[in-house]
Amino acid sequence: xxxxxxxxxxxxxxxxxxxxxxxxxxxxxxxxxxxxxxxxxxxxxxxxxxxxxxxxxxxxxxxxxxxxxxx
Numbered sequence: 001x002x003x004x005x006x007x008x009x010x011x012x013x014x015x016x017x018x019x020x021x022x023x024x025x026x027x028x029x030x031x032x033x034x035x036x037x038x039x040x041x042x043x044x045x046x047x048x049x050x051x052x053x054x055x056x057x058x059x060x061x062x063x064x065x066x067x068x069x070x071x
Contacts, residue, residue, distance in 0.1 A: 004029070005044050010036040 004024060007014045008031035019029050027037040 005042040006031075006039040007042045008034060008036050009038040009040055010034055014042055 001018050001020050003016055003018050005014070005016050006029065011031060011034040013031055013033040015032055017029055023029055027039075029039060030037050031039065
């Protein structure tokens with residue numbers, strides 16, 4: 001089940017909830033403050049996980065050079 005960052009359209013309370021996609025689409029999730037089911041998505045930072053190569057061929061300063069230093 002995914003996590004959702006939601007904001008209540010009625011009272012403005014922001015919260016995070018783990019719920020089924022069907023629960024969100026069928027408006028079964030309720031605001032914990034006022035009980036309203038009129039909720040909107042709040043977009044926050046996204047974390048991206050990358051696998052690391054064990055070869056060691058990647059530039060250790062890629063965050064600075066962008067990978068163009070031919071390391």
